Amino acid sequence: MQKYEKLVEKMKEKKSVAIAFSGGADSALVARACMDAGIRCIAVTIVSPLMARKWIDDAKEVAREIGIEHVLIEKGISEDVARNDEKRCYYCKKEDAMLLKKFFGDYEAIADGINASDDYMGKIAADEEGIWHPLVELGIERREARETLKELGLSVWKRYPQSCLATRIQGRITEEKLRRIEQGEEFLLKYVDMVRLRCYKNVARIETIENEIEKLIKHRKEIVAALKKLGFEYVTIDMEGYKGYI
Template sequence: MMGVEKLAALRNLIAELDRALIAYSGGIDSTLVAKVAQDVLGDRAVAVTAVSPSLFPADLEDARIQAAAIGIRHELIETHELENPNYATNPVNRCYFCKSELHDRLRELAQAWGYDYVLDGVNADDLQDYRPGIAAAKERGVRSPLAEVGISKLEVRAIAKSLGLPWWNKPAQPCLSSRFPYGEEITLAKLQRVGHAEYYLRKQGWELCRVRSHGDTARIEVPQEQIADFVTMTDLEKLVNHFQSLGFTYVTLDLEGFRSGKLNAGIGRDPERGCRD
């Protein structure tokens, strides 16, 4: 099917559900699902965003702005995955425990509010990756309309653009827990430190960046083609002082450049896949 046909199929699929609750992170995948659900179901659709220490604070504000622009009802819930040792010890299937917490909470809300279906933003490409969070969602009966219709990540962006969504090319922003190597314990203080560090870089104009945390070392990633500009345009002394004030001892720049999931490439699994969206 072409993009127009897949959009029509997506609309038809969601229309058949009558009422739906959307697990809405503010990423482009779940935003597209929320947009179509609002268009098709109107006030019978609700978007719900989970708030926890692993959510980048600026992403919550983005989610609010986007939901308001779409016109969909938007609710917030708190999740407490960090309290689960199975999550906090950061195993390779960490996302399973995150999504288990999320969808247990969403299922409770859906039942309380009279919604028969919970939808997520998993797309067709996601099914080809190592995604322990998908298993947790499926175990709880979550529907993935993008994947069911066969919409890929590139098609998500193309359809979002055709619908006039200004966030169609928004960079992926996985949860902050993806900044730590598997096996390194995740704590509230560490999440806050990484979040503040990345926020600092974003405020300096580096929209696509990561701060990888290796114990007391911060490893900065920006796209390879931006590395030279980063070195020449950044006040490096000020940056180092700021990062050290956050609790890092060493601050480094990855000369290979940004690549999603590179932190754990050695074990062949991408910690950024499936986080939050």
């Protein structure tokens, strides 16, 4: 908790902070620190088609648990993002940062939940727009953030981390593909606690943590039927298991 105490002290140096708030562990920790610092603060969730609708409800729930004021801003998918090239994340975070500055420029700082473990192009865009990364500044990594939230008694520490739905798509991003993935993952979560449904044209590739693969196999008939109904022609399971961070 020593780093968390330093985080709260960092927040006290600011008169006001607007937080880019996904409702995940990292942004939740920043929001809680702002509240504990007793400063003017607001949590801002940017809602786009790249998010599953359930995540918006989750973000609202986490904000209520923290007790912070929470607002939503909607945006669409720009052509830069829809192309889904290697700079997709850069363009998306650039747009988010510009929106935050437009609506919350009167706050002394606009902060996000990027942590010391993160290394992706979105951070470059945020840096260019002057977004503050307090967790990076204090060297707080992903696992430390979750452990601290557990000690603080916030339920979000138990949730598996999410990544935007665009990470599931090969090729151009369309709203039809996004909604197909969202509906497919919602169905799969009946059987497993975490899942990624990758979309490769007409092929669905399901990833879950290694010890839950057997659950997918056990219910393969129901899963194949449901995903084919969504428009997939082939349904596969990655037998190596999910390789991202937990």
